[in-house]
Amino acid sequence: MGIEFIRKAAPSFRKGLDRRRIELGTPKLFRQEPTCIPRAYAANIGSGQTVATGEKLGVRFDGEQVVALRGLDPVATFSSPPTELKDALRASHGEACGLVKEVHEIAQMVEIAVC
Numbered sequence: 001m002g003i004e005f006i007r008k009a010a011p012s013f014r015k016g017l018d019r020r021r022i023e024l025g026t027p028k029l030f031r032q033e034p035t036c037i038p039r040a041y042a043a044n045i046g047s048g049q050t051v052a053t054g055e056k057l058g059v060r061f062d063g064e065q066v067v068a069l070r071g072l073d074p075v076a077t078f079s080s081p082p083t084e085l086k087d088a089l090r091a092s093h094g095e096a097c098g099l100v101k102e103v104h105e106i107a108q109m110v111e112i113a114v115c
Contacts, residue, residue, distance in 0.1 A: 037113075038099075038113040038114060038115050039113065039114070040101045040102075040111040040112060040113040040114075041078055041081065041082070041085055041111070041112055041113075041114060042078070042079070042109055042110070042111055043068055043076035043077060043078045043079070043109065043110050043111075043112055044076060044077050044078075044079050044108060044109060044110075045075065045076050045103075045108045045109065045110050046074060046075055046076060046077065049075045049076070051075055051076065051100055051103050051110050052100065052103070053100055053101070053102060053103055054099070054100060055070075055099075055100045056097060056098070056099055056100075057069060057070055057075060057076075057097075057098045057099075057100065057112060058070075058071075058095060058096075058097065058098065059078075059089070059095070059096045059097070059098040059112065059114050060089065060094055060095040060096070061086075061089060061094045062074070065077055065078070065081075066078040066081040066085060066086065066089065068098055068110075068112055076110050076112070078112075085114060088114065096114050096115065097114070097115045098112040098113065098114050098115070099112065099113045099115065100112055101113050
């Protein structure tokens with residue numbers, strides 16, 4: 001009677017150990033990948049232009065202004081861009097990639113995150 005009980009109890013005991021071993025082997029420190037969220041800047045939409053949320057635009061200098069481009073066509077102009085944006089553009093040779101985060105159609109403004 002004693003050996004039958006051990007044979008019945010032993011497999012479940014090993015399975016419990018296997019589950020704990022898998023749990024111990026799973027990394028817990030970085031379960032969620034650290035993310036870097038780029039800062040979004042406000043820009044004025046040009047007359048007759050439309051912009052959609054999630055659209056990728058090019059951001060570059062146009063003289064002293066900073067503009068957002070779709071291909072070669074200017075779509076939006078950054079009104080008084082902060083110096084950190086200008087410094088980042090200078091560091092990346094005057095051009096960067098932008099992603100439209102939100103469009104405010106009534107105000108004709110767009111929020112663009114510069115990567």
